[in-house]
Structure formats: C-alpha cells, structure tokens
Amino acid sequence: MEGSTKCGFLGYLFLLLVLLPVMCYSQDNFVYSRATYYGSPDCYGTPSGACGFGEFGRTVNDGNVAAVSYLYRNGSGCGACYQVRCTNPKYCSGSGAIVVVTDHGEGDYTDFILSPRAYAKMAHPNTALQLFSYGVVDVEFRRVSCQYPYYSTLKFKVHEHSRFPDYLAILIIYVAGKNDITAVELWQEDCKEWKGMRRSHGAVWDMANPPKDNIKLRFQVSGSMGYGNWVVANNALPNYWKPGVAYDTDINLY
Structure with missing residues (x-):
C-alpha cells in the first residue's frame, strides 16, 4: 500500500510538471x-x-x-x-x-x-x-482577440513584389479573433488538387507560376476557430490580379 501511494504521488508530481507550463x-x-x-x-x-x-x-x-x-x-x-x-x-x-x-x-x-x-x-x-x-x-x-470594427472578414493584399502572371505573393492582414494562419493553398484546376504556397517570411506567402485562371484560395486556421481547420475563400482572385491591390474574402473568423 505504501509503495502504491508513493507511486501515485510521483505520478501526480510528474503530471503537474508537464501541465504547469501549459x-x-x-x-x-x-x-x-x-x-x-x-x-x-x-x-x-x-x-x-x-x-x-x-x-x-x-x-x-x-x-x-x-x-x-x-x-x-x-x-x-x-x-x-x-x-x-x-x-x-x-x-x-x-x-x-x-x-x-x-x-x-x-x-x-x-x-x-x-x-x-x-x-x-x-x-x-x-x-x-x-x-x-x-x-x-x-x-x-x-x-x-483582434478586433477590427471595419473589417469583419479575413483580408489579404497582393504583395508589391508580385509579378503578373509569373510570381504571386500575398500578404495576409486583418486576421480577427485569436487565430493564426498556418498554411495557404491555391486550387490547381488542371490537376484538380490544392497546391501549397510557401511562407516567404512573416505574413507573406508566395508561389512561382500560379494558376492562370481565377485563383481560389484556402487558409488553414488555428486558434479560436479550432486547430488545423481549412476555410475556403469562395471569391477568388481575378484573372488579372494586380500587385498592391487588397481583396476581401467571405471568411469570418469571429
């Protein structure tokens, strides 16, 4: 009985040490x-x-x-x-x-x-x-939670360093709530699959030779919206996107 009590205490102490940082x-x-x-x-x-x-x-x-x-x-x-x-x-x-x-x-x-x-x-x-x-x-x-009264949906901007149509970089802005964007993907229509963008730096994601048609984006969100959930922006980038132009999505992260 004494050994069982000691093991139980040590187990509790170990659990406390693991959970304390969290x-x-x-x-x-x-x-x-x-x-x-x-x-x-x-x-x-x-x-x-x-x-x-x-x-x-x-x-x-x-x-x-x-x-x-x-x-x-x-x-x-x-x-x-x-x-x-x-x-x-x-x-x-x-x-x-x-x-x-x-x-x-x-x-x-x-x-x-x-x-x-x-x-x-x-x-x-x-x-x-x-x-x-x-x-x-x-x-x-x-x-x-981030609160942006005039921007209730996720918004991104085509980065100024983008070069139509060969190189696309987007800057993600106005991420509401307690959420992180952990991945971004573009829909590749000819292959019928999602293709991942690269995190260039900070909040900037890029891709060489992006799709030529309307570009559909989806974002992986972790935080108050859940962890690892994908949300799709139904309003795609237009055929002739321009560097420096910002676009609203229909994604509400509140």
Whole structure:
C-alpha cells in the first residue's frame, strides 16, 4: 500500500510538471515578462518589420504595435494581438495596451519591444515620461482577440513584389479573433488538387507560376476557430490580379 501511494504521488508530481507550463501560458491567463520600446520619429510602428506588413504595419491599430521574440513563431505569430500591462502601480494603468505583432526583435530579456505609442499607453495619465525613463519594465501579458470594427472578414493584399502572371505573393492582414494562419493553398484546376504556397517570411506567402485562371484560395486556421481547420475563400482572385491591390474574402473568423 505504501509503495502504491508513493507511486501515485510521483505520478501526480510528474503530471503537474508537464501541465504547469501549459497552465502558465494559457491564453486566458497573464504571463510575466519584460518590455521595452524602440525609437520612432512619429511614435508609430515601422514599415520595415519582419512580418512584411509594410506601411500597414506602421499604422494598424493606431500604431499600437510590437516586435516580439519567441511569440513571433517563425512568422505564424504575425498579426496576433496581446494585452500588455506594466506592473509598477505608481506609473502603470490596470488596462495597459492592446498591441498587434508586426515585427520580430529581442531586447534585454524582453518578450515585447513596443512602439512608443503602445509603451506610453501602459502608463497612467501624465506619467508616461516617468515610465519611458525606465527603458525596460516588468510586464504581464496575455493573448486577446483582434478586433477590427471595419473589417469583419479575413483580408489579404497582393504583395508589391508580385509579378503578373509569373510570381504571386500575398500578404495576409486583418486576421480577427485569436487565430493564426498556418498554411495557404491555391486550387490547381488542371490537376484538380490544392497546391501549397510557401511562407516567404512573416505574413507573406508566395508561389512561382500560379494558376492562370481565377485563383481560389484556402487558409488553414488555428486558434479560436479550432486547430488545423481549412476555410475556403469562395471569391477568388481575378484573372488579372494586380500587385498592391487588397481583396476581401467571405471568411469570418469571429
């Protein structure tokens, strides 16, 4: 009986050690970390972020954006939204800032490098300057649903580097909810099969020699919509797609 009790306790301890990281990194619970900010002449984001968002990455979410380290997840973390709040009660508000991931970067043991606008938003009114003087602050964060009031469906843009008709790259923007786009495929009509696009970098997916007719796309979604689910955009790219043009899908991720 004693041996059985000891084995049961060791089994419980092992299970606790396995589950503890999952519990600590639950999307509903705050995780402790550190954050800093980067220089910006206008306090907005940077158009040269690793996610490939360009000018969209500078102004999305009113410039409340961030570069992240391990949360970048080889680009699948691009476009994710987080609530980040610093923990010094003298200078920090309880709500903190909601930021969109637009870049990859590592600081002084930090998970977040915030735009100046986002960093200031963590502060109580009239205490932002004192908060900036710290440079690096202790924070807690959690993933939250991305909310885009004017864009209820998934949207993507034909990347400026695309060359009709030989090379197609798309940039995925406005991913609502707590969802990641983990794969993109095009329908190959002549072969009657889906053909995978390559993640070029960040939120940019590309393919050489894409289909010549209307292009139907489908996206693999993981997150609040489920894990590994495929959703099809019924409204395809037109025959003569153009670089720089954005397209709405009929895919609602809320």
